[in-house]
Amino acid sequence: MKKEMICAGFGGQGVLTIGKFIAQAAMQEGKEVSWLPSYGPEMRGGTANVSVVVSDTTIASPIVSQADILVALNQPSLDKFGPNVRPGGLIIINTDMCPHGIKREDVVKINAPMSEIAKELGSLRVLNMLAIGVIIGTTGMVSYETIEEDLESFLQAKNPDLLEQNIAAVKRGIMIGNSK
Amino acid sequence: MKKEMICAGFGGQGVLTIGKFIAQAAMQEGKEVSWLPSYGPEMRGGTANVSVVVSDTTIASPIVSQADILVALNQPSLDKFGPNVRPGGLIIINTDMCPHGIKREDVVKINAPMSEIAKELGSLRVLNMLAIGVIIGTTGMVSYETIEEDLESFLQAKNPDLLEQNIAAVKRGIMIGNSK
């Protein structure tokens, strides 16, 4: 098994964290993983993306040129990485920020108004957790339990009040993922 | 024709100038020349020496490892470079500063109390001009006329008063050279 994923969006949307949680969980589940962020010019703003590879065997290249999974949180990201998804691959699209979608029929597309849903769940900040939910709901790349565990130990230290909200977001994401 | 010469002595004795005048004159007389000084640590004191090569043809190496001529103005210089004189070569020795001389029978030696003679001529400063005289008196490497000309144009600019004294020293040196 080897899964190559790209998560991309605006700077503040937390795409690096999406990748980190998936990679972390996969590692705990005994997989080989790599996490490679784009790092912009030595200043603020712009877009961000991260390449994550999860594999049963040693990962040679951490660079994802043909992705199995793309999480696109905004239109520029979808435009840029959409064409690099393998035929038969999966694209998770935040329709709120991707008004034009993408014209590809050879891939599975999950469209969801993720920004709206995140706001409903309490804050745009949980957008990334929602995305994680969608990813695991669709691909089963990692188990919900591992994510929950990591979220707990992560937020316990930093901000326990937010735990519930985040868990809810992951769960909601899983539902979206499962439903398609 | 190719002549390789080393002039050596204490820092203030003007050995570099001896070499420079000989090389300069030889160049004016149409020869190929090179002048290579020792340059000491980045500070004062100690000994100085210069290697001069005069040749009819291109000079490959300016380094004199086997000298035709050695001008030794003090004992350490004589000790250091004496053994490097070619058999049949010439050693000009300032006996005032070389109390122990050198034990070599396969070379021509010119012994003269050069410091004393220089003082007689008015100043220890003309020691180098005296040495130049001895060199040309013995070897005829360059002509007296060229040296005189150079001395004139050199001192004219710097210190015309000293010209006479210097010329006298060169002449006296030539006499010493010729006499041996």
Add this chain to the structure above:
Amino acid sequence: MSKVLMKGNEAVAEAAIRAGCRLYFAYPITPQSELIEYMAKMMPKVGGTFIQAESEVAAINMVYGAAGAGKRVMTSSSSPGISLKMEGISYCAGAQLPAVIVNVQRGGPGLGDIQPAQADYFQATKGGGHGDYRLIVLAPSTVQEFADMAADALDLAYKYRNPVMILSDGMLGQMMEPVEFRPAKTEEEVQELAKQHENWCICPNEDGVNRHHHEINSLEIDPLVLEKHVNNLFVKYAEIEQHEVRCEEYNINGDNEILCVAFGTASRIVKSAINDLKTEGKSVGLIRPITLWPYPYECVARALHKNVRQVYVFELNKGQMLDDVKIAVAGRCDVKFWGKVGGIIFTPGEIKEKLLECF
């Protein structure tokens, strides 16, 4: 210890601290700043010293001092900052000081950009500074290896009293991979390490009257003495060449039709391409030099099995290690080069394409 997911920049810092590094001097620069930031956070916790120096020049000279005092010390920077350290590195080499320098390479020349590159190979391996000297140069290709090399570099530096450079790049610095750390040295072990060097380093003279007069110095104004000193350095270098060459052989066997040579980040991409070609029944081998100096000339030569009809060097530069491969191959086979520059990392697909052209 179990694995943790960590950035290369942080992993190498953590590993250095565990290996007993208690002094770190550096100046910020992308893409290595997480390294300095990690040190800023952790050094106070282990009673170590962290100084953000006023410049890279100052940093390497602080390293010179601390290494001269016999303590485990490290600095890091990225390409332009490393250039500024050239005089200091030459001094460390001349004075035989165990300095460890990490270069998280970015695109050059000049200010260039901040993306990963391998364009400082020449500088690292062929004396970017003046004079005859050598750095031991280690080239990691994974975060795990990057971390392990922190300890190895410190050990080698002290074993040979020679500066060691870890030549990584922005990709290795920025990416996260699982790392398993070696156990941390205890405070006593760290103290013990410093003691071992008190026969040459700057340290209190505990014998009272039998004072020692240790000198940390690279000046030998008498050419005969300097000659002897440099010759001694090269006796040491010969010893290092004999004992410390490291390289990885990947899919090397008698069937290889192409022999690739690549190091660090580039080698990972090449491996992907090789795996891919294998499934298509094509045999390509890879030599991955781990020590860039001493260079594994013999490994490359040995891997030139009879079926090899092309040697292919891939680097994230314009062909720098290429020189060393040519020296190793010595005309026995054609040597090709392909690379990308400016901070762009080639893809497995591109490498595969290049390799397919040779079949």
Add this chain to the structure above:
Amino acid sequence: MSKVLMKGNEAVAEAAIRAGCRLYFAYPITPQSELIEYMAKMMPKVGGTFIQAESEVAAINMVYGAAGAGKRVMTSSSSPGISLKMEGISYCAGAQLPAVIVNVQRGGPGLGDIQPAQADYFQATKGGGHGDYRLIVLAPSTVQEFADMAADALDLAYKYRNPVMILSDGMLGQMMEPVEFRPAKTEEEVQELAKQHENWCICPNEDGVNRHHHEINSLEIDPLVLEKHVNNLFVKYAEIEQHEVRCEEYNINGDNEILCVAFGTASRIVKSAINDLKTEGKSVGLIRPITLWPYPYECVARALHKNVRQVYVFELNKGQMLDDVKIAVAGRCDVKFWGKVGGIIFTPGEIKEKLLECF
């Protein structure tokens, strides 16, 4: 013009001024200080600028500025000072600036000594600074050539908008030989030279409204742009490699049993030994690379006549150009090396002895 007897350090300065160099920035160091002192004396006389910079780092960056303003400019130093310029040189290369740098090499590493050496060959030819770039490197072997190269370096630097290094050493800097200077450029010619560069350099905008916006810069934050930029640099370098390779063949012929390769000061000594052996009926040839980059690989290869059974490289270092000779020879012949270090110059006798061992 008739010949004058002059020190290399002074001759190169005089020649540079005659060739239109009107700005010079440097920091004192032995054995190049006569160069800076000559400039201090003469620049005011020609209305030029002399600044003793606060450091070598400042000096090379002043050069960056002045070259960016399209004017003929030079700096000089000796080994440790040259190391400090590495970042700046990489910037000049990246920004394509016509800087001329003279290195009057001394013994290293570190503070080393102040006697002649050739131990900065690697640094000069293989990117002592970071990133993919090349300097044009000229290696004089006589004072005459040293002086001529000042003009050549300035011309080449502007022709290709690339930094040029003259790699000399303490012997060439300190020795006197007869020099014949090329005629000095007139003030109008000097003005004219600067005008030629006003299409890219920093200069007043005389067109009034049609302002120009010239940028002197080595930063390209977009990797695709930087890639293109570096590739363009290498197109230029390929052109230089095609047109500017220079080397001297000395006693090269079909009889040669040994082929020597040596540059600069070392080559003079080797020539003496070759002359000597000739009188003994032994045929030894010498390739003297004049451009160290672009390196005369083909000249070396071509000189490998059938009788040659040994290639012998002599350098005043531990074997740096040796790498390039090995690449040129590509296994067609055994390559030996012998050198002296620490500022000691080998003698013709020593070279002869080494050569005789091969007969």
Add this chain to the structure above:
Amino acid sequence: MPRMTVDPTYCKGCGLCIAACPKKIIRFSDNINAKGYHYAECFNQDSCIACKMCYVTCPDVAITIEK
């Protein structure tokens, strides 16, 4: 009558002009520009006194004042 206009290609929605305006006639637009910022706009040109405080504070030189 004075007129203050914000060029959305420059505005980054920092709000400094809003704080600076003595007449409090600047607000964030509901629209976003290409970079995703809610840019500033004057919602009451009539009250503008052309004091230029907004122009003076604007770090992105996005503002033009006419009179």
Add this chain to the structure above:
Amino acid sequence: MPRMTVDPTYCKGCGLCIAACPKKIIRFSDNINAKGYHYAECFNQDSCIACKMCYVTCPDVAITIEK
């Protein structure tokens, strides 16, 4: 009785001690040392008052004062 001695291996004949001595009892020796310098010497130990001025000025730390 005070005693001032100059160690010829250190003395470079700079003359600073001669200038410093209030009793003017230091002079250059007729002898030269290994480096060729006429080193300093005290020619009248009896007058020495051990004021140490010579020691204080000597840049080559060539002087010893005993009492």
Add this chain to the structure above:
Amino acid sequence: METIASRPLSLTKTPFHYCPGCLHGVAHRLIAEAVDENGLRNVMTGIAPVGCSVFAYKFFDFDMAEAAHGRAPAVATGIKRARPEMHVFTYQGDGDLAAIGTAEIIHAANRGEHISVFFVNNAIYGMTGGQMAPTTLPEMKTTTSPYGRKVDDMGHPIRMCELMATLVAPYYIERVSLLSPADIIKAKKAVAKAIKYNKEERGFTFVEIISTCPTNWGIDPIKARDWAKDNMLPFFKPNCFRDRGEGVE
């Protein structure tokens, strides 16, 4: 209708790449206006530093050079000496000028180079992500002083104007800030004076500009100004340290 305030000609059309509310943009505008007002656009050249303002060469619409980190004063020296007919300024951050470039700024000032230096002090390394600068305040947290700047260990913030004022050559040294419209108007005067003196070849002019870095301080642009007013200005007091044109020594 007449335009009474809009982008000065000496700025290109390229939008600044700075973070929202970053005052580098204000400093740029002040310089551009002064260049326009002095009619120097055809003979002006600026040196961009390494720092957030590294792209200044894209923003000013006249000839520009990008210098190595800290070396802008040396580059400016080279240009000014090569082309005395040009007018030259450097634009530098606090890391660039007061850390790695300490020697270059002091010696350019000491030589009295005929250049202007605009020194933007935001008490932090903006570009590289918020490391400690020489001007970082005591106890201030940055990514390389995560427990606050401990002055005993990491040193005190350096006051560059005061330090420069010990040198004989500089002609004009002033510290201003950009923390309110009124401050900006004062700053404008200082910047304009420096450029005017530059035009008149009076000598070395130095303007320190107290600024903010909302991003790395982790607060919004308005709070950043307040923080700077409360914390930076008491230590970095706005003041004219020297103005030979007006007899201030």
Add this chain to the structure above:
Amino acid sequence: METIASRPLSLTKTPFHYCPGCLHGVAHRLIAEAVDENGLRNVMTGIAPVGCSVFAYKFFDFDMAEAAHGRAPAVATGIKRARPEMHVFTYQGDGDLAAIGTAEIIHAANRGEHISVFFVNNAIYGMTGGQMAPTTLPEMKTTTSPYGRKVDDMGHPIRMCELMATLVAPYYIERVSLLSPADIIKAKKAVAKAIKYNKEERGFTFVEIISTCPTNWGIDPIKARDWAKDNMLPFFKPNCFRDRGEGVE
């Protein structure tokens, strides 16, 4: 008989390689005596600069390091931080400290490193043969200011004590001279104080020592002292700029 003055133990037996009458030797002796008197010889280490005193590592009889030109304060920082139990000083010339090493000295001082700096100012580059130093006086001729130092072009001499005194951290800053026995006795007190404060870990101490270079000034040692008295002291005034131990700020 009792020896009341002779070579201090902290000097090796190696004769200095300085020119006759060069006052570097006096400065060495003062430091050696202070180290002896404070009983620090077993825990003392000095950093030699690049300059005429480059061989200082041969002359002091305790552990020594030789630093790259100008970098002695950085090397000292490294040593002191690595071995806080050692006491560290640098010995630097005016080229070393005030030109190439400007950044290093200022930042070591600003961090308040617990080291002593002995700064020997002879207004010239001695070792390399008499080039202009940052401290060379106006109109003074050197090999790189052959027509005299023109202050408009080459800058004014830099007064390092005054410059250092703008920093908060330094504990003790004093300028002394070696131009007469009385001056030397005063200098001795300053050197001894710096070493004592060093022993007591009070902080950064800085002693500027006005010296001579008979060789490169081209005059004999006695005239050199007179020249320095007449020309250097009026500009480089001996003074205690700060002594926190005695309340001098």
